[in-house]
Amino acid sequence: MWHDKTISVILPTYREKDSIAACINAFDKLGIVDDIIVINNNAEPGTSEEVAGTAAREILETRQGYGAAIARGLSEATTDLVCVCEPDGTFEPRDLFKLLAFTAECDFVVGSRTVSNFIWDGANMGLFLRWGNWAVAKFIEVLYNTAYLSDVGCTFRVMSWERARDISDLHRTSGSAFGLEMLLLAVIRRARIVQVPVNYYPRVGESSVTGHLGKTIRLGSQMMAMVVRYRLRARRIRSTGRGA
Ligand SMILES: Nc1nc2c(ncn2[C@@H]2O[C@H](COP(=O)(O)OP(=O)(O)O)[C@@H](O)[C@H]2O)c(=O)[nH]1
Numbered sequence: 001m002w003h004d005k006t007i008s009v010i011l012p013t014y015r016e017k018d019s020i021a022a023c024i025n026a027f028d029k030l031g032i033v034d035d036i037i038v039i040n041n042n043a044e045p046g047t048s049e050e051v052a053g054t055a056a057r058e059i060l061e062t063r064q065g066y067g068a069a070i071a072r073g074l075s076e077a078t079t080d081l082v083c084v085c086e087p088d089g090t091f092e093p094r095d096l097f098k099l100l101a102f103t104a105e106c107d108f109v110v111g112s113r114t115v116s117n118f119i120w121d122g123a124n125m126g127l128f129l130r131w132g133n134w135a136v137a138k139f140i141e142v143l144y145n146t147a148y149l150s151d152v153g154c155t156f157r158v159m160s161w162e163r164a165r166d167i168s169d170l171h172r173t174s175g176s177a178f179g180l181e182m183l184l185l186a187v188i189r190r191a192r193i194v195q196v197p198v199n200y201y202p203r204v205g206e207s208s209v210t211g212h213l214g215k216t217i218r219l220g221s222q223m224m225a226m227v228v229r230y231r232l233r234a235r236r237i238r239s240t241g242r243g244a
């Protein structure tokens with residue numbers, strides 16, 4: 001509990017066997033998290049054994065992809081506040097306090113990994129990724145006339161249970177672009193959004209999304225296309241389920 005609000009942390013896992021237990025334990029040690037939910041997305045062998053020795057509960061989601069895993073997690077969470085993160089060693093669980101500090105005023109608090117003071121040596125945030133993320137963020141800011149944004153790919157976020165439910169109801173993407181879809185749905189549905197710098201560390205093990213330039217460029221182009229597509233559909237998405 002944090003300021004009378006219950007909190008869950010959702011950790012999707014695919015290739016994080018060697019870092020997941022440390023990540024869970026670090027969240028547990030904060031002393032404020034009520035429910036740590038690991039979504040095992042056909043993870044590498046040995047992952048369940050690592051999770052078994054921790055305070056987390058594990059759920060198997062066989063539909064493949066970051067989006068499928070997180071959407072499952074959001075639907076399992078029953079707490080007032082829902083945090084999503086990655087158990088690959090790239091984030092600092094203590095930064096949850098920085099994100100929580102804004103939850104009194106905002107219902108969608110998202111980290112930013114592009115603020116140079118917080119990017120640690122060896123982190124996968126070279127010039128291309130840093131300015132690519134920044135450029136897509138600025139594109140959204142202008143195109144949707146929304147809150148200040150400096151990163152679109154940061155998967156360390158905290159939202160209200162109601163916001164999590166709204167996103168689960170409206171999402172369509174099951175792959176890596178879900179992180180962006182979530183952000184766009186929050187923008188379009190007029191969430192109170194704020195972006196907060198978080199520490200970004202080198203990954204334990206190899207990234208299967210942004211570890212290769214070719215894959216990153218492809219994902220970046222898909223993201224730009226998604227930003228435009230959702231802008232065109234924004235009015236319809238905004239009124240869905242609200243009787244307008
Ligand atoms: N690549 C991949 N990641 C998945 C999948 N399902 C869940 N994830 C999670 O997505 C996150 C991003 O993957 P990662 O390899 O760290 O990419 P990066 O953060 O861009 O370097 C990790 O937390 C994975 O556990 C999946 O099917 N494929």
Ligand SMILES: [Mg+2]
Nearest residue numbers: 086088090207
């Ligand atoms: Mg990662």
